[in-house]
Amino acid sequence: MKALAWLLGLALCTACASETATTTASQPTAHIALAERGKALFRNKGCATCHVNKRLEGETGIIAMGPVLTDYTNDPVWLRRWLHDPQSVRPGTQMPNLQLAPDEIEDLIAFLNQTQE
Amino acid sequence: MARRLLVRFGLVVLAVLALLAPSSAVNAGGWALVTLDSTPTEVKAGTAFDIGFMVRQHGVRPIDGLTPKIEMWNATTKERVSVKAMAEGAEGHYVATITLPSSGEWGWTIESFGPVQTMAPLQVGTAAPVPAPESNVTASAPWQSIFGPWQLPIIAVALTLVAASALLVTRKRRMSAQA
Numbered sequence: 025m026k027a028l029a030w031l032l033g034l035a036l037c038t039a040c041a042s043e044t045a046t047t048t049a050s051q052p053t054a055h056i057a058l059a060e061r062g063k064a065l066f067r068n069k070g071c072a073t074c075h076v077n078k079r080l081e082g083e084t085g086i087i088a089m090g091p092v093l094t095d096y097t098n099d100p101v102w103l104r105r106w107l108h109d110p111q112s113v114r115p116g117t118q119m120p121n122l123q124l125a126p127d128e129i130e131d132l133i134a135f136l137n138q139t140q141e
Numbered sequence: 142m143a144r145r146l147l148v149r150f151g152l153v154v155l156a157v158l159a160l161l162a163p164s165s166a167v168n169a170g171g172w173a174l175v176t177l178d179s180t181p182t183e184v185k186a187g188t189a190f191d192i193g194f195m196v197r198q199h200g201v202r203p204i205d206g207l208t209p210k211i212e213m214w215n216a217t218t219k220e221r222v223s224v225k226a227m228a229e230g231a232e233g234h235y236v237a238t239i240t241l242p243s244s245g246e247w248g249w250t251i252e253s254f255g256p257v258q259t260m261a262p263l264q265v266g267t268a269a270p271v272p273a274p275e276s277n278v279t280a281s282a283p284w285q286s287i288f289g290p291w292q293l294p295i296i297a298v299a300l301t302l303v304a305a306s307a308l309l310v311t312r313k314r315r316m317s318a319q320a
Contacts, residue, residue, distance in 0.1 A: 061180065064261035070174040070200065073258055086256045087172055120200030122176055 062135025069122050071132075079135075089118055097137045104129055172255030174200035175209070180261065186244045187268045193229070193236045196253045203233020209253035211237050213263070218243050226251075241265050 066072055066080060071093075076085030078094040085092070098106075105112065107129045110119040124132070178193035192211065196204050209226040226237035241247060247263040 064180050067259060067261040068177040068180050070176045070258065073172075073174055073256070074200070082259055086258075118199075120174065120197065122174075122200070123195075 058131050058134035059138045060135075062131035062133070062138075065128055065132055066135060069124065069128070069132075071122075079138075093136065100133050100137065103133045103136065107132060173198045173204055173253055175251045175253055175258045176200075177260065181263055184241065184263060184265045185268055186241055186265050189238050189240045191236055191238050192226070193234065194226070194251065195231075196233050196235060198254065203231070204254055205232050207235070207253050209235050209237075209251055211239065211249060211251050213239065213241065213247050213249040215241075215243055215245055215247050217245050244268075 063080065066077065071077075072080060072084040074085065074087045074090040076088060076092045076094065077096075078084070102113075106114075106119075107122075107124055109121055110117050111121065173196050176195050176197070178195075181190060181192060184190050194209075196207055196209060198204050205228060207228075211224045211226060213222045213224075214220065220242055222239065222241060224237045224239050226235035228234065229236040235253075241263075244265045244267045247265055248259075249263060250257045250259050252258075
């Protein structure tokens, strides 16, 4: 029975070691949350120029042509369509098409819909 | 006398109107949106990297013929870097090659057409270390130098099966002994 217990324990340790090794090997060197990337994109794609958003440090909305987005949230499905092609959702809108990539849209949605504490 | 008063009054009104009227080019429509091609990542001190971006008037019409200026600063070290971007590729597209002297957080702006646009702070890592002469180990776990990524799970399963088999054999022997 002692031998069995040792064998089982060794099997368990090996299983844990393999999982740790696999996790360590696949861990990216830099991990940024979706919302944090979205926050950076809000500046880097020019959103902060037209929209005030007090969730960002520093001044936003210098042009202030768009609505204030500090407390803004919306249905991700709608946001996906809007950020992809604003004219298709609301023809004649002043919101420009920023040629956002799909992953950039997801990051921005994560930032906009992030629950504020 | 009345005419003089009228003229003076008119001048005063004009002066007041001139002060109240929008003088900023922004209000006259002179502004553009800068959109980065991508957020710079994995930036290392002392290593050059490119920043590409589009400049569009009102976010719509690409603007050519500009010389956008990128200003970067490290609030901790007080270092400043200023670089001019050059037109490259599509109409309204510009690229600047930058090398930052130190690690840490760098604030930066792009001035192109109209108001200066503040970008998201850039996290700059320490200078890339000189690569080690040998060793292909990519993980920190020491056992990975002995076993490959797929060998350990197989070994774990094999040991579990051996333990289960031994348990079954032991039970059978006990049952037959009791019988």
